[in-house]
Amino acid sequence: MKISRCTNSRIQTTDFKNLKFGTVFSDHMLICRYEYGKWGEVEIRPYGPIEMNPGTQILHYGQAVFEGMKAFKNDKDEVLVFRKEENFKRLNKSAIRLSIPEIPRDVFMNGLNNLLSLDSQWCSKEEGYSLYIRPFIFASGECIKASSSEEFTFIIITSPTTKYYPGEINVVIEEHYTRAARGGVGSVKAAGNYAASFYPTKQANAKGFQQVIWTDAEHHKFIEESGTMNIWFRIGDKLITPSLSDSILGGITRDSVITLAKDNGIVVEERRILVSEIIQSYNNGNLKESFGTGTAVAVTPINSITFKEERITIPSQKDSFAIMLKKQLQGIQKGKIDDKYNWNSLVS
Numbered sequence: 001m002k003i004s005r006c007t008n009s010r011i012q013t014t015d016f017k018n019l020k021f022g023t024v025f026s027d028h029m030l031i032c033r034y035e036y037g038k039w040g041e042v043e044i045r046p047y048g049p050i051e052m053n054p055g056t057q058i059l060h061y062g063q064a065v066f067e068g069m070k071a072f073k074n075d076k077d078e079v080l081v082f083r084k085e086e087n088f089k090r091l092n093k094s095a096i097r098l099s100i101p102e103i104p105r106d107v108f109m110n111g112l113n114n115l116l117s118l119d120s121q122w123c124s125k126e127e128g129y130s131l132y133i134r135p136f137i138f139a140s141g142e143c144i145k146a147s148s149s150e151e152f153t154f155i156i157i158t159s160p161t162t163k164y165y166p167g168e169i170n171v172v173i174e175e176h177y178t179r180a181a182r183g184g185v186g187s188v189k190a191a192g193n194y195a196a197s198f199y200p201t202k203q204a205n206a207k208g209f210q211q212v213i214w215t216d217a218e219h220h221k222f223i224e225e226s227g228t229m230n231i232w233f234r235i236g237d238k239l240i241t242p243s244l245s246d247s248i249l250g251g252i253t254r255d256s257v258i259t260l261a262k263d264n265g266i267v268v269e270e271r272r273i274l275v276s277e278i279i280q281s282y283n284n285g286n287l288k289e290s291f292g293t294g295t296a297v298a299v300t301p302i303n304s305i306t307f308k309e310e311r312i313t314i315p316s317q318k319d320s321f322a323i324m325l326k327k328q329l330q331g332i333q334k335g336k337i338d339d340k341y342n343w344n345s346l347v348s
């Protein structure tokens with residue numbers, strides 16, 4: 001591995017009190033290229049521009065996948081990476097679906113460890129802070145024929161972060177646009193999934209909603225995800241979340257919350273959820289909570305759901321499952337609660 005350190009760290013001039021999600025980057029990045037049928041040497045170098053020609057394939061056909069993961073600093077100043085094995089597996093699952101060569105384990109794991117070790121100061125120990133890690137792979141061959149590239153670039157950048165959504169989350173059920181269809185790429189982190197969501201999301205934003213609730217492509221009757229999050233409902237004292245399919249992303253936070261909830265004795269149902277069931281549960285007084293989960297947002301309560309013209313305001317609960325599960329998840333991530341599931345790994 002080739003490591004070149006930056007000569008002038010930007011950390012002293014970074015305003016950690018006013019971090020806007022995804023806008024500040026740590027000093028270094030990892031880069032590795034795939035050429036002539038194999039991944040080459042890993043290089044860690046100062047964060048900075050990458051050169052590409054206008055004919056580079058990613059710019060034309062969007063052949064790219066990414067991950068979102070987080071590292072936290074505990075009281076002993078150690079950096080803990082949360083469930084990196086799961087992100088590694090999901091990155092390669094996404095790569096396969098997008099016809100991108102898989103990243104070798106040592107490139108990902110050793111590269112990530114070295115990068116985080118070099119930029120460990122960017123991971124703040126303060127409560128509520130973490131280091132968001134963004135690994136991504138894109139088609140870097142120069143060719144505008146509509147076919148899979150033969151050259152790819154793998155990069156990891158990191159970004160100090162606090163809250164993703166600063167305020168309330170009011171969502172609207174989307175009945176026209178679709179995030180993902182059966183047989184498509186909705187269950188993987190293809191860059192284009194997000195690009196296609198921006199227009200409908202902007203329209204929802206203009207009406208005062210932070211996000212949309214995506215429904216199934218065929219009938220718009222079943223709930224799938226909310227914005228970039230997996231979605232959950234507490235009906236009575238059960239937690240319900242849509243079962244995974246090829247149009248729903250298998251969130252690592254989703255999986256963690258299922259484990260934590262079950263361990264707390266909460267019944268968790270993973271199944272198809274009709275929009276009408278949620279409306280009915282609200283009308284019967286059984287809809288107690290709704291929340292989203294994701295790496296960037298952790299566990300985020302949803303304040304209201306609008307369906308057609310009707311707005312459902314979700315009551316706040318004294319014994320909120322969302323708040324309890326968020327505390328437990330973040331306690332484990334920060335090394336404050338026993339990591340009995342072995343989710344954390346120490347950066348060395």
Ligand code: COI
Nearest residue numbers: 068069228294295296297
């Ligand atoms: C994440 O939660 O890491 C995501 O992928 C959301 C992201 C698009 C910011």
